[in-house]
Amino acid sequence: xxxxxxxxxxxxxxxxxxxxxxxxxxxxxxxxxxxxxxxxxxxxxxxxxxxxxxxxxxxxxxxxxxxxxxxxxxxxxxxxxxxxxxxxxxxxxxxxxxxxxxxxxxxxxxxxxxxxxxxxxxxxxxxxxxxxxxxxxxxxxxxxxxxxxxxxxxxxxxxxxxxxxxxxxxxxxxxxxxxxxxxxxxxxxxxxxxxxxxxxxxxxxxxxxxxxxxxxxxxxxxxxxxxxxxxxxxxxxxxxxxxxxxxxxxxxxxxxxxxxxxxxxxxxxxxxxxxxxxxxxxxxxxxxxxxxxxxxxxxxxxxxxxxxxxxxxxxxxxxxxxxxxxxxxxxxxxxxxxxxxxxxxxxxxxxxxxxxxxxxxxxxxxxxxxxxxxxxxxxxxxxxxxxxxxxxxxxxxxxxxxxxxxxxxxxxxxxxxxxxxxxxxxxxxxxxxxxxxxxxxxxxxxxxxxxxxxxxxxxxxxxxxxxxxxxxxxxxxxxxxxxxxxxxxxxxxxxxxxxxxxxxxxxxxxxxxxxxxxxxxxxxxxxxxxxxxxxxxxxxxxxxxxxxxxxxxxxxxxxxxxxxxxxxxxxxxxxxxxxxxxxxxxxxxxxxxxxxxxxxxxxxxx
Amino acid sequence: xxxxxxxxxxxxxxxxxxxxxxxxxxxxxxxxxxxxxxxxxxxxxxxxxxxxxxxxxxxxxxxxxxxxxxxxxxxxxxxxxxxxxxxxxxxxxxxxxxxxxxxxxxxxxxxxxxxxxxxxxxxxxxxxxxxxxxxxxxxxxxxxxxxxxxxxxxxxxxxxxxxxxxxxxxxxxxxxxxxxxxxxxxxxxxxxxxxxxxxxxxxxxxxxxxxxxxxxxxxxxxxxxxxxxxxxxxxxxxxxxxxxxxxxxxxxxxxxxxxxxxxxxxxxxxxxxxxxxxxxxxxxxxxx
Numbered sequence: 001x002x003x004x005x006x007x008x009x010x011x012x013x014x015x016x017x018x019x020x021x022x023x024x025x026x027x028x029x030x031x032x033x034x035x036x037x038x039x040x041x042x043x044x045x046x047x048x049x050x051x052x053x054x055x056x057x058x059x060x061x062x063x064x065x066x067x068x069x070x071x072x073x074x075x076x077x078x079x080x081x082x083x084x085x086x087x088x089x090x091x092x093x094x095x096x097x098x099x100x101x102x103x104x105x106x107x108x109x110x111x112x113x114x115x116x117x118x119x120x121x122x123x124x125x126x127x128x129x130x131x132x133x134x135x136x137x138x139x140x141x142x143x144x145x146x147x148x149x150x151x152x153x154x155x156x157x158x159x160x161x162x163x164x165x166x167x168x169x170x171x172x173x174x175x176x177x178x179x180x181x182x183x184x185x186x187x188x189x190x191x192x193x194x195x196x197x198x199x200x201x202x203x204x205x206x207x208x209x210x211x212x213x214x215x216x217x218x219x220x221x222x223x224x225x226x227x228x229x230x231x232x233x234x235x236x237x238x239x240x241x242x243x244x245x246x247x248x249x250x251x252x253x254x255x256x257x258x259x260x261x262x263x264x265x266x267x268x269x270x271x272x273x274x275x276x277x278x279x280x281x282x283x284x285x286x287x288x289x290x291x292x293x294x295x296x297x298x299x300x301x302x303x304x305x306x307x308x309x310x311x312x313x314x315x316x317x318x319x320x321x322x323x324x325x326x327x328x329x330x331x332x333x334x335x336x337x338x339x340x341x342x343x344x345x346x347x348x349x350x351x352x353x354x355x356x357x358x359x360x361x362x363x364x365x366x367x368x369x370x371x372x373x374x375x376x377x378x379x380x381x382x383x384x385x386x387x388x389x390x391x392x393x394x395x396x397x398x399x400x401x402x403x404x405x406x407x408x409x410x411x412x413x414x415x416x417x418x419x420x421x422x423x424x425x426x427x428x429x430x431x432x433x434x435x436x437x438x439x440x441x442x443x444x445x446x447x448x449x450x451x452x453x454x455x456x457x458x459x460x461x462x463x464x465x466x467x468x469x470x471x472x473x474x475x476x477x478x479x480x481x482x483x484x485x486x487x488x489x490x491x492x493x494x495x496x497x498x499x500x501x502x503x504x505x506x507x508x509x510x511x512x513x514x515x516x517x518x519x520x521x522x523x524x525x526x527x528x529x530x531x532x533x534x535x536x537x538x539x540x541x542x543x544x545x546x547x548x549x550x551x552x553x554x555x556x557x558x559x560x561x562x563x564x565x566x567x568x569x570x571x572x573x574x575x576x577x578x579x580x581x582x583x584x585x586x587x588x589x590x591x592x593x594x595x596x597x598x599x600x601x602x603x604x605x606x
Numbered sequence: 607x608x609x610x611x612x613x614x615x616x617x618x619x620x621x622x623x624x625x626x627x628x629x630x631x632x633x634x635x636x637x638x639x640x641x642x643x644x645x646x647x648x649x650x651x652x653x654x655x656x657x658x659x660x661x662x663x664x665x666x667x668x669x670x671x672x673x674x675x676x677x678x679x680x681x682x683x684x685x686x687x688x689x690x691x692x693x694x695x696x697x698x699x700x701x702x703x704x705x706x707x708x709x710x711x712x713x714x715x716x717x718x719x720x721x722x723x724x725x726x727x728x729x730x731x732x733x734x735x736x737x738x739x740x741x742x743x744x745x746x747x748x749x750x751x752x753x754x755x756x757x758x759x760x761x762x763x764x765x766x767x768x769x770x771x772x773x774x775x776x777x778x779x780x781x782x783x784x785x786x787x788x789x790x791x792x793x794x795x796x797x798x799x800x801x802x803x804x805x806x807x808x809x810x811x812x813x814x815x816x817x818x819x820x821x822x823x824x825x826x827x828x829x830x831x832x833x834x835x836x837x838x839x840x841x842x843x844x845x846x847x848x849x850x851x852x853x854x855x856x857x858x859x860x861x862x863x864x865x866x867x868x869x870x871x872x873x874x875x876x877x878x879x880x881x882x883x884x885x886x887x888x889x890x891x892x893x894x
């Protein structure tokens with residue numbers, strides 16, 4: 001290879017590398033960070049490429065009308081590139097319906113995969129639109145009227161621009177990811193139902209991810225088509241998306257540096273490697289083996305190293321961690337009310353009726369395929385009370401709780417919060433009104449640290465929206481510091497300071513329950529619904545949590561607890577609602593309930 | 607009128623091929639929660655097995671038996687050695703779909719590396735045409751429809767009347783509960799993959815017969831039809847899959863006659879998206 005030949009090779013490598021990095025960063029933002037699996041990602045790259053092509057092509061094809069296409073506007077650089085990104089973003093909008101809360105993530109992914117196959121089919125078969133199967137050729141290179149696009153200087157310039165754009169994309173994705181907004185995206189990725197229950201608008205977040213990823217993919221397509229000056233359906237088969245997924249998974253999903261490494265190793269590396277191995281076998285054998293290798297790499301990495309070569313970085317906070325060692329929670333002084341409760345005085349019932357109702361379910365029902373899990377249940381939670389919900393397995397306690405919080409829609413009946421009908425409000429809207437729930441099954445955000453789990457719940461934090469994240473750290477740093485301080489205080493109170501920087505997924509079962517309760521409290525609830533919060537928690541600690549909850553009630557919070565432990569109900573809850581077979585059987589203080597034979601027979605045996 | 611009748615005839619054949627495949631695909635999802643996107647790739651591998659048998663001078667209908675056996679075993683291997691280990695690790699359903707796509711690449715292009723990129727056809731006489739007016743089918747097409755009908759009746763009988771079928775439905779409804787009730791769910795899973803794999807092998811062969819010629823990547827587009835049919839009827843619903851296959855099969859062929867053959871599959875795509883948007887649990891699925 002001559003000197004200039006080598007330079008041409010290097011510049012080509014840089015351009016392809018830059019484009020692959022841009023594309024992989026966009027996919028990583030969607031998939032690695034936010035958990036939006038877009039198997040149709042290649043559509044958006046193709047859209048950007050076609051847009052840039054038809055905007056820079058002249059009205060009539062340069063090869064004597066042998067290709068037909070729409071537009072042909074001969075617009076000057078950089079308009080086609082910008083338009084490529086814009087069209088990529090706009091094209092994502094109609095797909096956002098797929099990524100709402102209702103649709104399972106894998107179903108949505110398949111919908112997008114099918115969309116990619118179909119888009120390719122349509123463009124292939126409909127020639128007047130984008131010249132069909134043959135594709136577009138002779139696309140003018142940017143600025144080719146004033147520069148010689150074949151010159152070495154132009155090549156260096158182009159590769160410089162590609163690298164700069166890749167760096168800018170990295171900066172942009174990093175700014176999004178390393179912000180409260182990014183934390184919310186990662187929380188959604190780890191557990192979307194829980195994120196929803198903490199007031200995160202999943203549909204909006206996912207739509208934003210699709211649109212941003214679409215813009216980035218569109219840009220990568222525009223840069224690509226300006227360099228290779230041709231574009232056809234064979235360049236963007238659905239399988240090309242799998243190559244990009246392979247890159248992100250191998251490099252390290254969730255880590256933008258990993259995405260860059262993956263882009264260099266997989267799309268670029270595979271292309272270049274075949275250039276240097278001697279060709280063997282019949283034509284088509286080497287490309288086929290390339291695909292096999294990519295398939296094997298995907299399966300092997302997902303099995304042996306699912307976190308990729310550069311795993312997602314654990315976001316540790318320097319201020320917390322080993323600094324504060326107290327292991328035991330700071331106990332609250334037993335409140336006078338709790339002390340009186342321990343004796344089960346009957347006058348408790350009188351005070352219960354006096355406080356205003358905050359959350360009320362009016363004859364709500366829920367059936368699953370003909371089975372009535374909950375039938376005509378009415379429950380009123382009063383301000384400042386720790387209401388207990390007990391009953392045998394399958395009594396409908398958790399279902400009732402889920403309907404109150406909006407995790408499950410009611411089949412019939414209505415739900416009222418502070419005199420407002422919230423029956424039709426989705427879970428995240430209820431959460432924003434201060435109605436927060438926890439889950440029976442462990443529901444921590446596994447790949448967020450304990451501290452991040454707590455921070456993720458803070459309502460209306462600065463930098464949690466897309467715009468705020470783009471404004472940068474200066475916009476949200478002060479608010480973040482305040483929230484971190486609050487979270488540290490909470491960790492201190494529950495004795496988990498030492499684990500602040502550990503992944504929540506690595507904690508013991510009891511610790512995870514604590515994280516969940518703390519996270520719910522960080523959401524500053526006015527009404528708190530806890531589903532078996534004490535399961536797996538040490539009895540001593542359970543007691544202290546109970547005391548703490550009572551303390552919160554005294555400060556005006558309204559709390560409901562689903563629990564199996566009767567001793568716990570005795571000690572802390574008033575009133576207690578007994579459910580059986582989807583209905584409310586009785587309500588009152590525990591001492592009252594013990595006097596009612598039908599209740600004792602149904603549940604309170606012993 | 608005769609155009610409509612002719613397209614209905616083609617539609618029935620497509621629906622028959624599709625029903626065989628979709629029922630297999632949806633049973634896998636119902637019982638083991640795997641969206642096996644490598645289904646199309648296994649179909650093509652099986653179709654090639656039938657081709658090799660056929661090349662040896664043996665009837666393609668005997669080749670179909672060999673294809674069913676290979677499809678059965680290959681499906682079992684995929685589950686036993688790939689999907690099930692991933693599931694035991696609690697790999698997310700999304701990651702499992704990515705694994706399935708990886709397997710698709712391995713199978714399809716592994717096959718292509720082996721057999722080359724050119725298309726092949728079975729040695730098969732189409733037989734005389736029967737029918738009246740525009741509605742005409744060849745004997746081979748009638749055999750395909752009869753095969754599909756027989757398979758559907760067999761699946762129905764299996765699910766309704768046998769202990770195994772009931773165990774499959776119970777496992778589909780609630781795997782851990784089924785296990786607690788004494789159903790040996792490992793055995794149920796194994797049988798499900800063997801059975802659905804056999805359907806997959808049969809579907810691959812009749813797909814290749816119906817298509818005339820095929821190559822290693824021919825089933826890519828057909829997989830889209832399978833997905834559309836499965837989602838239309840409700841993912842995991844065997845009867846939904848049959849209904850979905852009938853609707854998609856007829857809709858694609860009728861639209862091929864009246865709009866353009868080039869866009870017939872787009873109808874399937876539109877129906878799939880409409881279902882995902884409107885009712886993700888499908889026509890015969892549970893209400894969300």
